[in-house]
Amino acid sequence: MDLFQGFPKLHAIFFSEFHPIQGPKITYAIPDGFIYSSSSSSTNSNTSIPLFCKENTLDFDAISEYVIPKPELCNRLVIIGTKKYKVMGYPVSIENSKYKRNALIFNLCFVFDNNADSSSYEQVVTKMAFILKSLEVESNFLYNSNTKQSLQNIIEQLLEDLNSYSECQIPINEIYSINLKLFPKYPNPEEVHDYQVPVSIINLNKLSDKYWDLTARRIIPYINGVYPIKRIAEVADVDITLVKITIQHFLYYGCVKMVDIFQFSNIYYIKPAIRKLLKDEEMQAQCVDFVVKQGRIPPSFAKIFSLYCSLKHGLTIKEWIKENNVISYNIDVRRLILFGVIKGFLQRVHKYPILPNQYQNSLIDKNENEQFIKKYLNGRHHYDEICTKLSYSPKELDEILKRYSGIKFIWK
Amino acid sequence: MQLLGIVLVCYSSRGHQYVFGYPTNPSYKSTATIPSPKVPPINLINSINYSDNNFQVQSDSYTSTFSEAYGSQQHNLSQSYQHIHSQQQISGSYKRNSDISIKLKSSKEKIKNSYKTDNNIIMNKKELNRELNLKPNLVNRIKESNLNSNKNTSFSIAHNNNKLNNSNNEKNINNDNGKSKTNGNLKKNSNNHSHPQIIKDGRNNNNNHHNQQEKFLGYDTQFLADILSPKSALCDQKFQLTINNLTFVGHPTLINSDSLPNKSNMLNRYLKKRINNNLEIDKINSLNQNNKYAHLITSSPTNSHYNSMDNSDTSCSDDENTNKNVNYSKNDATNLTMFHVVFIVKPSDDKSFDNEIDKLYNNVILKLSHGLQHEQRYRSYIMKQTDLILSLKDESYEDSNQLMDCILCQSSLARDLATIYDALISDKISHIVINNSVDLSLQIPPSIPSPDEGSDILLTDEQILSNDASFPTLRPYHALLLLEDPEEILKSFPKDPSPTLVELIQVVTPMQCFEELQSILDCSLSHIYKLAAHLVYWRKARIINVISIRNVYVISPNADLNKLPDLCKDFENHFPGTDLLSIFSELSIPRPFSSIIPSKDQRTLYLEIVTYFLRHNLVTQLHMYLYLSISQEIKKRVMFNQSSSENDEFSSSDNSSIIPNPSETSDIENEWIKALAATQPQAESLFLRLVPYFTGKYHVEEIIFRENLTRKDLKIILSKFRNELITILHQ
Structure with missing residues (x-):
């Protein structure tokens, strides 16, 4: 399975808006001096103290047309890449005659490394844009310069909390508060078929509580590594499409894996990935533990390994048991096969x-x-x-x- | 990742322009703003004629640098291996040339600029005089050298020469009061320009009914042109913009991107110094210098298109017409400052998306953009094609499909983009020749699984070390399997393929390993590897293990059974009298291929059948790998020899163990192996020699090759140590 590699580092957050006279400008930026604007550098008071060397900073003028864009691009998620960074923003435009140009355009942008996988931030950036928009529409948050000032602190806390805790909670006023949490983005699960058997990787019974989805709670007792989806639907008396959707949900979060129906007429072959088993002693112990019949003396790992190796094209499990006298080793054949399939070194031949x-x-x-x-x-x-x-x-x-x-x- | 379309936008005096989008064919909305009457800058060097011969050489050598920099030698079909050395030399010399021509061009730019400012009479009179003092000198030298080269190459156009002479004369006369002269010229140019402009006005008026919104992928094209024309700070680098669910990838290319400010300053300073120093003293030196320049100016890239333009247009037209033509093109060419070919892709869910974008960018976009940039520089290709497409769009058409057909029919650039798009979406190679000169083969390179391992295997340490994981390791016992008929492959080659490559394709069969090929082709193994890698990269071949009737084949897990009905028919055409399905069902049990061949005289037929199967990815070869296990008996023996007790270890009935890595064994493991070997005295030494290979990493063929054994040797070992060696069969 894919391993989640953590959330990307958030380098900076800046708030930019369209100034009625100066045009697009950066109002607040954290960290200070990260973003420079070559045209308006004179307005920056702290240019004398360069906090970042030039190649690490972001030139605002180069990307300003994507940060404060034309109306067509507003209210969409916009990501623009520069040589070193990736800037993700959601430009918002609010039309109202109270603004000097009859519209307020602003954008809260998040800056990442150019090659970072920032997909998990997309929702956060969008949500922040919505929050600021409704704050502005309902309580003139940005129009009122007093409340607008607090944005500086909000941005600072956002950057700090998202980087260190991957979530953040900032109360703004008695009605509003910002609640953000980063979620890893997994690839969509594959389609599941009637004839596949879900095997739970974690203890779903322990994990679930009464607030879980009804279908999920109903089918969890039947996810036993033996019943195929069709059978689960029958015994749980749930529509099969609902079962499939639920199983896909479990798949998405890595709670279950799909295997074949175990039959003695099945044929399996060994994939080169079995080398991994030979290298990993922890996995070997796990394997021995998993495949032994309960309460019996476990066979040596070498024996199990040689049994695995004797599986090949054209040999059914039934014949294999006979040929290798598998019965005598206190091994649960079904679990032996299951272990191989789940660990990815056994492959079914259909x-x-x-x-x-x-x-x-x-x-x-x-x-x-x-x-x-x-x-x-x-x-x-x-x-x-x-x-x-x-x-x-x-x-x-x-x-x-x-x-x-x-x-x-x-x-x- | 899904490619949705390719868009060409450019930035010229008419603003951001959406030129062409494929495949959706939007109806055209005239976005061209009427160009403001702009005074074209005078370009001294523009009026100079130079040898086409020189230019040709230049362009060729450029192509070679180009392909070397962006498609490594072994990957470019257009490269012939035999000629790599000579090409490198040429490209080396080109690089040197280009360095200097950059300097030169910047001086030219400087002049241009000075006249521009001159228009507003801001320029320091003194400075201008200085410039002009120098220029005629230069120009004369150029003229001389050109006349010489013209004699040699018998290339001359009377009209141009006249013009050249005229302008030079003018220069010389006006040497002292350059200002009045330039003013005169400016007037003349603006007069000339007025005509095309009127035409354009007419065009726009005619096409008011075309003013409906043009859309591409739901976006207004003018809007696309705006957002896809980034500021110069983002140009000449990777451009990646994501809006909601669409990603735009491209390489915005500035036309005059190589006029580095530093270099122009340096040259400027140099020139000023020259003048400040006494010209008399430096006369001889400067003469040499100027001569050098003169030679190089002829190869200054940005101006060559005027020349070629003249060539094509002046042949049968009167003076006035040509003048107009030249001036018109001058105006537009100097105004086209940026073009941008953008690939619009829809991201896929998985994490490899960025990776795919990079692949697309490095293998297709970058090469294409550089090729186009080159053609724009030398022949203002983009500008001409842009004008052509835009003028076609201005004409009235029944529907957008007809317009698209017309554009594709007339514009080679549009055709090239369409070819690339069609090839990319069907995961093929597109072969284009930009403007009949830059030869490009573009593809997103396939990820190639090694012939010995399944595609889903985790990288072994070896592969990580070799850091070229995308390519399988080549071994002398491997063979090359052509994926198409040799004639087909040869047909797809460019004009001058390497003779060795041609020979290789003609003689190679999958029954020969590289080692045998070496003697047939009479060239080194590494050379054959290069050729093979080249063919694999361009999807003409695959690396496999030599096909033999001893091999074990089973149906590949990746075989696409959906195509089975078509395959059956195709198979019958290839091999009449045989049945694909019967052979398939024979392949369900792993056994040597020879056992399914009914009679000896059908052996060749069946070898061809396997070749066919492998070509279509229907079967896969199984290899035997070996592991070493030590039985309890051996352990006991070692234990007694050492006579160090601890017998309780043997309480359980079964206590054998596997040696995971026989090349790095512990002392006790070593003892075991030695004891084991000693049980079979006849094969002891051979066994000990082979022990390091019993890791499951080396298949039998590899072991035989590495240790220079015969199959019989290995068979002996396998039978003698039957109980200790665990054999395993997989791809």
Whole structure:
């Protein structure tokens, strides 16, 4: 799984607005002197004390047209890259005749490293823009120069808190307060299928409470690493689409992983990632612990490893158990396979039945399910999928498919 | 990441302009503001004719630097390997040239500027005189050198020469009161300019009905032109702007970006010094200097387009027309200050988005922008194409599709951009020749999995160390699998491919390893590696293990079974009488490929079938890897030898262990290995030699190659130490 690498460092926050006479300008910037404006440098009182060397500062004039943009660009999230930094802002424009140019345009911008992954800040920047906008509309927060001054402190605290605690809470007045929290952004989960089995990685029972989503609470007891999604929907009496959505939610937060239905007719092969297991002693101990039958003497890791290594294409679990006398080692075969699949060094080989075109009408005796099955015999659907859809066991499906002459199987 | 479109915007005297957007074809709204009657600056050097020959050489050598800097040699199809050395020399000399021509150009700029200011009569009269004192000198030298070169190259256009002479004469006459002369010239130029302007006015009037809003991806195009024309501080570097859910990536390019202020100052100072010193004393020196300049001015980039323009236009037109033409182009060319080809992409969710943007930028945008910049400099290509596209947009069309067809038909730049877009969205290589001169092959390079490992493997230490993780390591026992027919590949080559490369493509088969190829092609292994890497980079080939009937193949986990019906048909055409599906179902069990070949005389046919499968990514080869495990028995033996007790360790029935890294063993592990080897005295030494390879990192072929063994040797080891060696089969 992807590892979350922490939130990007926030270098600076600055508040910029369109001044009726001076045009776009920086009103407040934290840290001081981080952003310079070559045209209005004379107005800066502290130019004598350069806090940052020139290449570390940000030239406001170069990007001003993206910070205080034309109306078309207002009220959108705008990110502009410079050589060293990435500036994320959400320009807001409020039209009202009380302003000198009939409109107030302002932007609270956040500055990151150019190559930082700032996606987790997008919501925060947008929310801050909304907060300032409603503060201004409802209580003239920016119009009134007294309250506007407090923005300097707010920005300072924002920068400090977001960098150190990834969240912040700033009361502004009796009605408003700023509540921000950074959330990591994960990639969207993959689609889940009826025939997949969710396995919980963490204890969902402990984690959930009565405020959780109803569907989630209903299906959690059935996420046992054995039931496929279709079965969960049946036993929990929940619509299958709802189950899928819930499982996807769990997937997004990394609570569950999807594996195959365990059957003794399954075939697995070893991926090169198994080297990782050999290097990681902690994982080895975990593995031995996980696969041993409860209360029995555990086998040595070397034995488990050699058992893993003997899994290969063309060898079903059933044959493998027989060949290697697996029974004698106190091993729970299902858990052994599960461990390998979850750790990513075991890969299932699926069986795809395919009926070549010239044999399309070769069925020996007609059966009520014939039309149903036939549409799955194009090489795009594997046994698990067909069995789950039509509620057959693999053995039953084998029997049915025997009646089709010319059928071929592809193992992938 | 999803590429949504490519947009070209530029900044000229007419302001920010949206020129062209592909693929959506918006109806055109005339955004061109009527150019204010602007007095074109006089350009002394513009009127000088110089040898086209010189220019040609220059441009060629530029191309080579260009491709060397941005596509490494081995990656550029247009590069022939044989010629790399000579090209490097040329490019070296070019670099030197360009350095100096920058200086020169800045002096020219200085002159230009001085006349601009002169228009407002701000300029110091003294200074102006100084400039003019120097210039005629320069110009004369240039003239001389040009006349010489013209003789040599038999290139001359009477009209231009006349003009050159005239202007020089004028210069000489007006030497003392330069001001009045320039004024006169200014007037003349502005008169000339009035005509094109009227035409433009007419254009705009004709097309009032086209004033509906033009949109590209939902944005007003004028708005796009504005936001995609950043200030110069953001130019000549990567530009990345994200608005809501769209990212705009480009490389805004300033046309005169290389006139560094420092250098122009230096030259200026130098020139002033020259004048302040007694000219008489320095006469000989300065003569040499000027000669040097004269030679270099002829290759000054920004002016060459006037020349080529004249070439194409003057052949059959009268004087007046040519004058107009030249002046018109002069005006626009000097005003085009920035162009920006922007790629609009929709970000994907995953974290690699920035990475993908970088790939797009470095491999496509940067190369394209530099190529275009080069063509703009030498032949004002962008300017001409921009004018062409804009004028096409001004004409009336039934709908935007027809307009797009027309633009694509007439504008080579638009065609190139469309080609790039089409290739990028289908993940292919686009091959374009900008303005028939800059040869570019653009692609986002594929990430290439090594032939020996699955694509999803974690990087091993070795790969991290070799720091070129995107390329598989090449080994002498690897082979090259061409992904297309050799004739197809040869056809796609540029005109002068390396002869070795051509030969390689003609002779290579996936049944030969690189080592064998070496003797066939009679060149070094590293050279073959380079050629192979080159072909892999440009998606013409893949690196595989030599195809042999001993190999074990199974269906690849990445095989796309959705394409199966088409593949079946295609397969039948290639190999009549065989059935793809039957062979496929044979491949479900890992076994040597020879066992599914029905008879000996079909061996070649089946080897070709495997080649076909590998080409289409349908099968993958399984390799045998080895691990070493030490059984309890051996441990006991070691223990008794050492006679240091602690027997309770053996209480459990099974206590074997695996040696994770046999090359760095502990003392006790060493003892075990030695004891194990001693059990098979005939194979003891060979076994000990091979122990470091039993880490699961080296497959059998690699071990055989590294230790120079035969398969039989290894077989002996495998059978003798059957119980201790754990074998494993995977990609």
